[in-house]
Amino acid sequence: MSVYQVEEIETGNPAPIAEAGFPFSAVVGQERLQLALILCAVHPGIGGVLVRGEKGTAKSTVVRALAQLLPPVVDETGSRPARLVELPVGATEDRVVGSIDLERVLRAGEQAFRPGLLHAAHRGVLYVDEVNLLHDHLVDVLLDAAAMGRVHVERDGVSHTHPAKFVLVGTMNPEEGELRPQLLDRFGLTVDVAASREVDVRMAVVRRRLDYEADPAGFAARYAGADRAEALRIRDAVDRLAHVRLDDVELRRIAALCAAFDVDGMRADLVVARTATAHAAWRGADAVTEEDVRVAAELALPHRRRRDPFDEPGITGEQLDEAMRDAAAEVEKAGSASGADGPDSADGAADRAPGAGRGPADGRDPANGGGPDSAGGGHGSEATDDSRRESGDSAAADLDADAADGPGSDPAGGPGADPADRPESGLGRKRSGPDGTDDDPDSPPDGPGSGGRERRAGTPVSAKVAAPRWEVPGIGEGAPGRRSRAESRLGRVVRPTATTGTGLHLLGTVFAAAPQQRARGRVTGPLRLAAGDLRGAHREGREGNLVIFLVDTSGSMAARDRIGAVTGAVVTLLRDAYQRRDKVAVITLRGSEAELVLPPTSSVDIAVRRLAGLRTGGKTPLAAGLLAARTLVAREKVRDPRRRPMLVLLTDGRATGGVEPLPRARAAARGLAADAVTAMVVDCERGLVRLGLAAELARELGGGCVRLAELTGDAVAGVVRSAA
Known part of the structure; x- marks a missing residue:
């Protein structure tokens, strides 16, 4: 129940009463988040708030409470409370921006538009929980609307524009994956929230929550005065x-x-x-x-x-x-x-x-109608241009550009590099600017006007590298991503289908019904449809995969001065996995057994932090590593059966751990091939005399093989696909 509904009740003009929500003023320990939300309510042109934090920190509670403080909306239907519109992670673009009203088109022959969630959120709050799991092109659409204050739709022969001024709030848990830096920049404000470690604060949080659950209406009434004061303060600030x-x-x-x-x-x-x-x-x-x-x-x-x-x-x-x-x-x-x-x-x-x-x-720029983003470069199109560059329609081109221009890492600095430049673990933290230079803000510049920064001790030297375009063959149906082909609700329409598909294929439906119109007695008027005429839309897009890195960190790798280059290649591949929205897991081979150092996660930066402490030495339990990868694939297939796996093995192929190490490794590789696991081998062997063991292992796995130098040099020789 909003504070304005309370006000109407007290003045004798009651409005419909909704279930009492948790009061905004009753939230404890999240003052910074509350301030950020209030400022966006005062000036929606700020661009919304991204709330990052661990689970159980009242992120959703505070956002839902804010909607109760917003002024009522006056529109063509009269006065109504401001809405809190929640956008599900699985929403389609049609549902978000709106689409053609098929019912009116097919029954009455009229061209009509059915508004989406952005229209419903006008003058209210649009809340996206787990925004980091939302498909990228939908995040672009939301941020464009938040910045421009309106939605313009051109699709299915319909041209429609409507206002969409709302407070955009996204929440996310960084452990489940990060937003791209480009999308982070598009959010106006960001707040990191965490549970307080002070005992008194934690007690207050639990006490208030228990009191609210025992008597929601009574609890809300106790804070109605404080919420009313906050709401009036927001209204005054908007006027001021x-x-x-x-x-x-x-x-x-x-x-x-x-x-x-x-x-x-x-x-x-x-x-x-x-x-x-x-x-x-x-x-x-x-x-x-x-x-x-x-x-x-x-x-x-x-x-x-x-x-x-x-x-x-x-x-x-x-x-x-x-x-x-x-x-x-x-x-x-x-x-x-x-x-x-x-x-x-x-x-x-x-x-x-x-x-x-x-x-x-x-x-504001009068030429742009005084919109909230009209100050953006004086053209009001900054957000739209960014969206077009990052949209799903040009995802492949953008991804190629990102891969070609993105900075990679070669901790060894290439053959013959000074060993002092390598971190002990073989993997250091790299922060790269757009020109490939180290962009560590804590490091002093090289000199006045140099534009560069001094590299920290233990930070790997970087080279311009690109990861190969590896993908899983066939067509999957996994989570939206940018690696392999997949059936997708958000992809492009490939063809109409009679029994399956996502959404209605309008032209396919019309073409199926047209030959039947004379038999159905139609002379004039609307098209006469039957259930058998309906055709679905078969769509194809891209999916993210489960990429398992099997990394040889044995003594032979360290002794032959290859571990630095290997870990540099891992960083390059992890960056590629981040860009393609994969889940990643890391297994290391060292000593007598394989170790799962990182269970499958969508947070690729966690993978880099975990790898920073890699230990090297001992034998190469290659068979144990391949068996561990096979076990992990089987376990993850139960948890997420639609996410297809890919194994990336970085080794020189010298299996030295266990009894009959090489034959057992080859047998384990054949087992993975029998399970239809897509595999790629990065051959880490160097020197004049090459045994070619990694290439043989790749053949047993039924996958491709690429030289380590191709991942740590200045360019990749060509496109490598697992189907080749």
Whole structure:
């Protein structure tokens, strides 16, 4: 029950009462998250909130409670409470943006549009739980709508536009996989939440939850006054927002902060400006101050520092303090240079960019209808262009570009590299910028104007590498991804089908019904349909797979100076798995047995952290490793039967562990081939004399074989497919 429904009851004009939700003001220990949600409610142009955190931290509870504080919506049907619309992970694009109204088209012959969930969320909250599991192109659609404030649909012969201004909130558990850095940047604010370790706070959380479950209505009534005050404060802030001043001093501070953190593009500057303005309005102030800018930076900048898939988002307090001091020095320097009259003097006005000094609310581009994203480059199309570049229609092209340009890692630095450059474990942490240089923010620059940074001790040298385009043959039906072909509800329509498929194939249905119209007595009027006329749409897209890395870390690999190159190849392949939305598992071969160092997970950055402590030495239990991989495949097939497996074995083929090690390894390989497990072997053998054992093992597995140098050199010789 919203606070506005309570208000109507008290004034004698009751509205329908919904079940009492947990009050917003009763939430304990999530003040930062509550503030971020409030600021987005004050200024939806901020772009929404991404809530990252462990399970059981009241993420969903706080989001649902926010909807009760939003002002009622007045539309063509009258006044109604703001809605909380929840988007399921398995939703289709038609359900999200809307589609043609087939019922009216087929029965009445009228062209009509049926709105989707984005229309229902207008002036409310659109909540996506587990947004990291949502298909990428749907995330693009949501973020575009949140940034533009409207939805434009061109499909099935229908052209339709409707407003869609809502507070977008996504929640995710990083352990289940991360969003791509491009999508992270599109969220306005990000909040990391965790359960408090203070005993008193934990007691308060449990006590309030138990009290709510015992008497939801009574509990909500106790906090109705506090929720009403919060709702009125939001309403006042919305009214005040257009009058809040953002002068050149604070705008310079914002620009200096974003430059100090070296964020990509200009979206960060815009979001910080909008958030600072909203925070000032929330405080009841008429102008943005340094404190507003700091709060905005804390919420808007941490996740924008994540460029490489293996980078951790976040900004420490010390880093923010230093950046704020540098920004203050920049402001003071500009003030001194502008003369005694200050930066707002008439002499300095001509040097300022057009529109400077206006807040996000009153600085909208009239040519774009004053939309919330019209400040984005002055064209209002920044988000749309990004969406087109990252859309599913060009996924293959984008993926090729990502693979070709993405920085890889060769910890050994290639043959003949200085051993001092290698980490002890053979795997170090690499943060790469777009030019392939180390982008570790904690490392000092090489020198003034160098643009590079000094590599940490133990950080692998990187080379421009690309992973081969490996895929599982055939057509699967697994989770959406970017590796192998699969039947998909979200893919392109291939053909109509009479018995199976996803969605209705309109043309197929019409063509099936057309020859029957005379027999059914139709002369004029709507098309006469029968159940047998309906045709489904057979769609094909891409799926993510289960990629099992079987890594030889035996003594022979370390002794022959190959472990560094091997772990560099693993990083390259893990980055590729991240881009293609695979689940990954890692098994190492060392000593007398194989060890599952990483159970199957969608969080590829966890795999890199786990591999950082690899131990080397001992014999090569190759047969044990292949048997462990076969057992893992069988177990995962029970848990997720639709996700098809792929084995990537990195070894020189020298099996030395156990009795009759090589024959047993070959027998285990034949067992995997019998289970139809797609396999690829990375041959790590080097030197003038080559035994070719890895290639023989690949033949037993029924898979392909690629040389290690092709994964750690400057280019890949060609496209390698498992079907070849």
